[in-house]
């Protein structure tokens with residue numbers, strides 16, 4: 001995988017073969033016996049995580065994945081406590097030069113797509129985008145890989161499924177998911193029309209170019225009723241106010257859902273999914289979070305193994 005791209009900044013770095021190779025590797029990588037050749041190799045490798053925004057799942061699962069591969073993790077702690085915090089006036093370019101002289105691979109999160117680009121341009125080692133804001137230019141590719149893997153594990157395929165999107169359709173996890181789904185055949189997406197935070201024009205264009213069918217509905221319950229996958233991208237309090245209660249998913253609202261449908265969310269879920277959904281047969285968001293470790297093991301293994309061959 002990722003043969004043509006040093007970094008994993010967005011889903012455009014991956015083709016369908018890459019994604020399927022990650023699925024296959026994620027199925028087996030946890031059961032690798034050590035100390036084998038790979039484990040010895042990863043024992044010399046160092047992952048640094050540099051997060052300017054809070055994270056639970058992405059940071060912890062990348063670190064767990066690296067440790068499970070037999071590698072080591074550089075404990076930077078909060079990037080905001082480093083000199084590269086804007087109030088301390090060290091440039092992102094200098095921070096990248098220094099950090100990349102310490103580690104073999106860096107996982108990076110920042111609220112700004114521009115900050116990520118500057119960091120990547122000045123890093124001597126591969127960088128994984130762990131989220132770079134929301135809206136135009138923002139992505140969260142490793143989240144999309146966890147989402148696609150969870151869908152693949154549940155249905156035995158991704159091709160041909162109908163995916164309903166709720167919440168703010170401009171969030172980075174939704175944007176990377178759309179870019180990932182666009183690589184599969186026969187996909188359709190269902191969204192509510194005239195939302196406060198509709199699909200971005202560039203995402204609609206990407207869908208058109210890749211034959212992804214877009215269905216628009218007047219009511220949120222019709223979106224819920226139309227998906228094999230019901231994916232909630234999340235809300236914040238102000239957005240929730242604008243969307244009203246329509247996009248707050250409850251067990252009662254799942255009476256509209258298809259019998260076999262699954263509910264997914266990148267988490268955290270306040271304001272988007274009620275806890276009474278957790279005990280329904282539809283809930284898959286915690287399974288998706290757990291899949292973060294094997295999927296990220298597969299990603300790290302692929303990116304760090306290049307120099308082995």
Ligand code: CP
Pocket residue numbers: 054055056057058059131143266267268
């Ligand atoms: N899904 C996700 O990105 O979660 P964190 O913000 O906790 O990393």
